Amino acid sequence: MSDNQTLAEKVFSELATAIVRGEIRPGERLSEQALVDRYGGSRAPMREAIQKLEARNLVVRVPHAGARVVSLSLEELRDIYEVRLELESMACRLAAERMTDGEVAALQELLLEHARTIEADQGQSYYQKSGNLDFHFRIIEGSKNRRLHQMLCGDLYHIIRMYRYQTSTSSKRPQQALGEHQRIVEAIAARDAELAELLMRRHIQASLTNLEQRMVRESTESGI
Amino acid sequence: MSDNQTLAEKVFSELATAIVRGEIRPGERLSEQALVDRYGGSRAPMREAIQKLEARNLVVRVPHAGARVVSLSLEELRDIYEVRLELESMACRLAAERMTDGEVAALQELLLEHARTIEADQGQSYYQKSGNLDFHFRIIEGSKNRRLHQMLCGDLYHIIRMYRYQTSTSSKRPQQALGEHQRIVEAIAARDAELAELLMRRHIQASLTNLEQRMVRESTESGI
DNA sequence: ATACAGAGGATTGTATACAATGTAGTCTTT
């Protein structure tokens, strides 16, 4: 019953979380033999796990040379954020058109809970972690576009989380982000798709500009 | 020198083109042993080729049950087109901002060539095949966003081509499509990003609505 | 001292063999 999934899948998910959490650093090499020593089994499942990681853009593989954890340049990170900005804005527009009334009500309830949590918690830990993601997840699912969901949650999500720019951005201003979230939900509840898209675009744009500032800071810091 | 790429990569690209061309039909099963019999080698490279196909969403694999060529429902196809519509419109906006003057000039030259070809050829074969794709490719590359390029050309392109809706759509009206292309390039040359995005959005929207009509037709035909 | 060449080792790509799981076909039972 616990052995329902294959060894390759187990190793894949373990490695994926390890990479996202930074326990395996960008640029670090993934030797197949080393994975065998660590997780047991043989090289075949390890190879398969590495290939799955490559499919999600978490590692880069070159023939005969091995696999390394992806190490994104600042330009590549900007590219990813640009795409995410566009796709999530799109998701928000579609969500305004396609979410059921019940889903909208649940979303409003979620924000009320967030508001309570921020008040009690000073908005430190809870909101920026599961709360923020939960909000965005629900919007994406509300788009009722499975491919969009797959691209945002499967392909882009891991990399974005890996670099932590999203969370570190919103940690500065949880109450402001909450206000933006509330206005987005208002637009969705009013079925105003254009406005909902616009507000989401601005909301994520704040993260992007914050990211770009951070990029400049870090590059000058490390460059000197 | 010819053996530079691995066997897995060769089998992958052969299978990918075979699937896209329809030589292997949607839903058809891909047995590892059958691939060994056809392409030679052993099961290991065949497995790897299948995994690469899965990474590009060309096949679906279920543990212990094998791999099948993806068979998209009408809803999934609509989802893909929706995403493509959004991403290519975005690419067009970015291209208007980021293409060099030389690239814009080359694009204008390309359209002139297309116009000549249509006049000579009645716009039957050439334009809808390489010409149309070439135009869209250049726009995407002009966005200077490599992730966007990867998503559109790598992930979505194969599936879209597999179902041929794009080509069959534009074959009806090559001269009209050319006119739309020309207006798009005009907007890019004028560095009017908003207009360029809008025009591209309308241009692809035509394909999408045509696709939806075709979807309804086919579903009613096969449903009776 | 530096740059280049070569040999050795380490790692990946491929092949083969075995184990585990899914599938189909038949037989039994209701």
Add this chain to the structure above:
DNA sequence: AAAGACTACATTGTATACAATCCTCTGTAT
């Protein structure tokens, strides 16, 4: 006759062994 269970087969998942490629370290020559 239809439904369900059991058995045999086929296919995938995994393990091990071999081949090909690349990386590194050392030694030599400039």
